[in-house]
Amino acid sequence: MDPLILARWQFGVTTAYHYIFVPLTIGLGLIVAIMQSFHYRTGNDMYDRMARFWGKLFVINFALGVVTGIVQEFQFGMNWSEYSRFVGDIFGIPLAIEALMAFFLESTFLGVWLFGRDRLPKAVHLLSIWLVALGSLVSAIWILMANSWMQQPVGYAIVDGRARLSDPVAVFLNERLLVEAPHTILAALTTGGLFVLGISAWHLLRRHEREMYLRSSQIALVVVAVAGLLTATSGHAQAQHTARTQPMKLAAMEALWNSEQPASFSLFATIDQKDGTSAREIKLPYLLSVLAYNNTTSEVKGIHALEAEDVAKYGPGDYVPPVAVVYWTFRGMVGLGVLFILLSLTGLVLWWRGHLERRWFLRLAIVSLFLPYLANVAGWITTEMGRQPWVVQGLLRTASAVSPNVGATEVAVTFIGFTLLYGILAVLDFYLLYRFARPVAAARQGQHDSGLGDVFAY
Amino acid sequence: MDINTIWYALIAVLFIGYFFLEGFDFGVGILLPFVTRDDTDRRIVINTVGPFWDANEVWLITAGGAMFAAFPDWYATLFSGFYLPLFAILVALILRAVGFEFRGKLDDARWRRAADTAIVVGSTLPAFLWGVAITNLVRGVPIGADMQFQGSLLTLLNPFSLLGGLVSISVFALHGALFLNLRADEVVAERSRLLALRLWWPSAVVLLAFFVFSYSQTDLFTRSGLVPGTLPVLAMIMFVASTVLARLRWNGWAFATTGLTIVLATVVAFEGLYPRVMPSSLGKAFDLTVYNASSSPLTLRVMLVVAIVFVPIVLAYQGYSYWVFRRRVTRRSIPGS
Secondary structure: OOHHHHHHHHHHHHHHHHHHHHHHHHHHHHHHHHHHHHHHHHOOHHHHHHHHHHHHHHHHHHHHHHHHHHHHHHHHHHHOHHHHHHHHHHHHHHHHHHHHHHHHHHHHHHHHHHHOOOOOOHHHHHHHHHHHHHHHHHHHHHHHHHHHHHHOOOOEEEEOOEEEEOOHHHHHOOHHHHHHHHHHHHHHHHHHHHHHHHHHHHHHHOOOOHHHHHHHHHHHHHHHHHHHHHHHHHHHHHHHHHHHHOHHHHHHHOOOOOOEOOOOEEEEEEEEOOOOEEEEEEEEOOHHHHHHHOOOOOOEOOHHHHHHHHHHHHOOOOOOOOHHHHHHHHHHHHHHHHHHHHHHHHHHHHHHOOOOOOHHHHHHHHHHOOHHHHHHHHHHHHHHHOOOOEEEOOOEEHHHOOOOOOOHHHHHHHHHHHHHHHHHHHHHHHHHHHHHHOHHHHHHHHHHHOOOOHHHOO | OOHHHHHHHHHHHHHHHHHHHHHHHHHHHHHOOOOOOOHHHHHHHHHHHOOOHHHHHHHHHHHHHHHHHHOHHHHHHHHHHOHHHHHHHHHHHHHHHHHHHHHHHOOOHHHHHHHHHHHHHHHHHHHHHHHHHHHHHHHOEOEOOOOOEOOOHHHHOOHHHHHHHHHHHHHHHHHHHHHHHHHEOHHHHHHHHHHHHHHHHHHHHHHHHHHHHHHHHOOOOHHHOOOOOHHHHHHHHHHHHHHHHHHOOOHHHHHHHHHHHHHHHHHHHHHHHOOEEEOEOOOHHHOEEOOOOOOOHHHHHHHHHHHHHHHHHHHHHHHHHHHHOOOOEOHHHOOOO
């Protein structure tokens, strides 16, 4: 088998897997920090129990986020050495800064937070969880800066066939980062909110510690409503930006083979990549023009026209990303996002009327706990597959980025190895989260907590 | 000193920090079964590094990131060349982290034994492989004109490099034992101290053999003549001092000397390489150096500003966390014991 295919699969699998843990770390970290702040301000023990309960789930999740993150950093050099040589001058900067500014902060203060509960003044202990949350947020910004440069390379010059930094400020303030970072971070907060909402709903259904989980679900509802809505508006900004800077990706997201003016938004289509056509389409008029340009009149270019442009610009080749994948993952992400907004608005209305514990709503909330993971991964697949065949838009092709001296056997070994290991870890992680999240475990855990305080210790 | 050299020194500092810090938590992981009698012992041992190991590992991540940014060709050649050993290190680090984090989460003897195995294997394997990797780096590996590694896994598993792996395992184990001697409950601490004294002799043999072979296998010492420089001799003195001090129960000083052995040995390796970052065994012309493997001067300058601002901040708060957890992990502090 071609090492390129294997390396791509490995990157896809390990990255998607890593991204199961990252958004929850960002979202839940912030929520735990908020809960512990409530305890600090009010002195109410309920908030202390709350912060501990969610803190445990946070820690289980955090561990896997960290270890799968190291694989990400090593993988660029291991499987994508030509990519590393080409982009290192620029791409390496945010990566190094991320480690220096964010990873040290997160990991050091997570240690302080876990082991310092009884040793530190309350204010310092509270500060440590806020620094963990800050670290994960800062980390997101730097890694998204690196990704933004792959979508929209700026501040560079090509010297001796490699990208060389020419304008650091342009890289730091990449326009793409300004749309990608808010969308990604807000989606992470939504993920954290839905996680807390879903598990709280489970406890409420079992009538376990009603007061605490009711309050948890209210905090979560506010987070989901605000972050969910803003995820949508920032997503709109990102789509408009994509229309200008990566028109081929946008056309693929819509399976828009032929240019339209005004363009309609496709709700359903069966896609034939080979023929370059779609059939059985259901379309909403004007909506794509709105999505791409915020008006009802603009033309949106189709895949065929854009491909002709690319051939003229870059020479003969296939410049069309896998349309069906991009089209459906985009629909999955948007559809789920809309669902989250509706769910949170429903919840807010029920809360307003004092009916938050309606059983149908609680059941819905439990199911929704699993959905943001799909939405997050779908979004990344849209943006990364939509950029193909490029790994750096317009500058470097994925096929030219792979390590030339790493053979298929070696990549197969690591791909299978990581996949098996990750599979086992997924089972363990899910089992542990289940044990610690379920209503009965929390009660037992509560008894275990009394006495010496180092329960977070190993 | 030019900016390329400054960056080379900074990356050396990151690796020195990594080997010094993770060195003792690897050591603690390696020795876990040998200094404990019951589960409470094991929890004491694990909790001595509990607040630290994760942040210690970030030194490696930062070293990797800095290498990527400052010397992309070094990063690309090294990581794609040392492919399978790095894969093994990654798997080991994952197992270890999961072992640490998940061990106490279930009250089940089999679960804990599995976690202990993960910690021991996950600490021993990287402790060995980092020695193998650094030795290969210094010894030189086949790199062609296109800066690509041309060897295979077997190229990397040569006897001298395997000996280097034994050196790093034994020094990290000593370092870990003397850390436990400082931070574990008195009983475990004394057991660790005695183990350090017993481990010292075989370690000394391995180290001496490595030292002798390095005359024929590397140009570390021959480049500067038959008499090794001040630093290798100082490293040896520190190594000898560690066992004397451990015998005298000057516990803090004993730990400092194994730490200095690691620091000095890493300095010797990086100093011996310079100005090369990855010598080629196929000819001097193919060596990767701090100049032909580096990023542009602009990137190096931007990164330097960032490093000057943030490295002191990181050192300050990491120092703070070590200060917060400076006391011994006592038996009494383990819940349910």
